[in-house]
Amino acid sequence: MTPSLDSLAPCFQGLIPAMLFTCSAEGVPNAAYLSHVDYVDASHVALSFQFFNKSRRNIAENPKATVRVLNPDTGQGWLLSLRFVRSETSGALFDRMALRIESIASYCGLKGIFKLLAADVYEVTAVRPAEECGASPEAVTVSGHVPADPVFTMQALQHMSARIHAAESLEQLLDSILAGFAEVYGFTHSMLALATGESNVLVTVASRGYSENGAGAEVRFGEGIMGMVAEARKPIRISGLLRGMLYAQAVKIRAQQAGMHAFDARVPLPGLANPESQLGIPLLVRGDLIGVLCIESETPYRFHEDDKTSIELLGSYLAIAVQHMQLHERADVVASTAVVEPPQPAPKAAAPASQPGRAVREVVFYSADECILVDGEYLIRSLPARILWKLLSARMRDGRAEFTNRELRLDKSLNLPEWKDNLETRLLLLRRRLEQKCPDIRVVPRGRGRFGVEVGCQLVLAERP
Incomplete structure (x- = not known):
């Protein structure tokens, strides 16, 4: 039975490189690794166009191609027969694919250089198993993901919702939610950065799973996954981050050799020294950016589609809860100010006495x-x-x-x-x-x-x- 593209969703996460096979009008074949294959709909995929000039020339002469993708959950490879339809340089599809690439580029000081030139849309005319791939034990070890039980997912959301309702302060709310990610979902490394009123800057106020709490670390818009999420106000999920960064570094070396030296300083990775998977969620309330939630792991392909869906939904509740805490405190102050005179200076008291022996x-x-x-x-x-x-x-x-x-x-x-x-x-x-x-x-x-x-x-x- 031929699988649907929907059922191949794990193949499109970028964890294992895809390969694109094209052929010129004269019959000369060409194979190239792809940065990303993106699911568009039930009969179309999009390929990232960045540097594949030979593949592009072949497609201009012969619009048919084959792409091989690998399912990291099962190790099974699949061959997709393609026919070129169009190339997009703007719009929702282009923005989604570009955001992922820009997030990786920002870590290496390559933002604006290592970038998506176009999203090439192809019709999928056939899907067949790649028999030579088989079920790779190595690939199965990489993931081994079992789809989430819908009942468990609902119970997990109910548990996290109860944590939100039980919180009596902003500090308790943030700490409880991050603890819940570890206890309920098994996401042991997470952090939250909130807006403080300063333009284009978030500040980390809570984290879990790291040797230092990182409080006060500034996240500038457009830097790293949290900065990219804040700038775009859209969620970002990256699998196989280390592979993507190695690819970006190779591009950087080639660009430097070509005389392009105007790179930004490298932005240190937040939290884990070598994260393989990251999920960033914007906390939005009616379009206002409240903050950004980031979860990361040293395991490739740690965050799946069901995880992303659950955390996005939870992020909506969390954003409202954070804003409610802030506005509720503000309302208490406004109400008290209406009936109470401004505080008078406190009576002069003795300053704390010197205490020998204390630091x-x-x-x-x-x-x-x-x-x-x-x-x-x-x-x-x-x-x-x-x-x-x-x-x-x-x-x-x-x-x-x-x-x-x-x-x-x-x-x-x-x-x-x-x-x-x-x-x-x-x-x-x-x-x-x-x-x-x-x-x-x-x-x-x-x-x-x-x-x-x-x-x-x-x-x-x-x-x-």
Whole structure:
């Protein structure tokens, strides 16, 4: 029985290179490896056109071709008989294929050079097994995927939904969701970056499975899979990432030999040193980008179509939940401001006394760069830095240890936006950075809209231009 193209979906994930066979008008054959074969519909596929000039010339003379793809789940190869239909350089299909290639290129500083020139659409006129391929034990070991049980998938989504509903704070929500990915789906390496109001930049606020939490790591639009997801606002799934990067590196060497040296600096891979599979999901609410969720694995072809579908659906709920947490806190502050006078300066209190034997930490705020260094090492910048400086200065000057989100919002010197200030996200980022880089200083939640500053060392504060 001839399989449908739909049933060959695993073959189109790019884990194992496909081969394109063409023939010139004179009957001279040519074979070339393909970067990607994309499923279009029940009777069409699209091939990525990047560098295959000989194949392109053959197709112009003879529109028939054969492509061999391999199913990583079973090891079975399939030969697709093709007839060229058209070449697309824009539109949804082109954008989808280009986004995957650009994501890999961005890791190697090749964005704009290692790129898709066109998506060539072919009609599939026949599908037959490639008998010489057989069922490769190596290929089966690569994946061994069993399609998800629909009941399990629904139960998993219900479990994750319950985690969302049970969360009482933004921090608890993010940590619980990442823990759920590990416990329910077996995805042990994940991270979340949220928008903070700064243009074209996300900031990592939660992660799981890594030696360091990575809090404060900036994700610029267009850099790496998270940056590409943020820029395009579309999900990206990459299998066999290492193979794609090796291919991109080979292209980079060829381009350098041709005199093309204008490459961006290489963007370090987030999290795992050698990820083989990555899945990036944009967190969107009515078109607004709330953040990006990224899950990765050292296993090739770890994320399948059913995984992508489940995580995309979950991402929609998560985006709404994150925005709700942020807006709910903001609404509480607005309501309280309507009936309560702005806070008066706290009574003068004795500054914390010197305590011999305790570690001394020098905290320096550089006003021009709006960043804080602790003992000469970078801690944090921008609004979180201004907030921390305000808190530590108040503690040193007035002996205060308790603060509220409301007073931060009313403090004009912090220059918070009038709306969508994402204060909770910034406070969460500040807490995580302190936990990672300076555990002697802690910002501890005391309840909704309240927090304390605990210091386990002697502080020396200095402000410099």
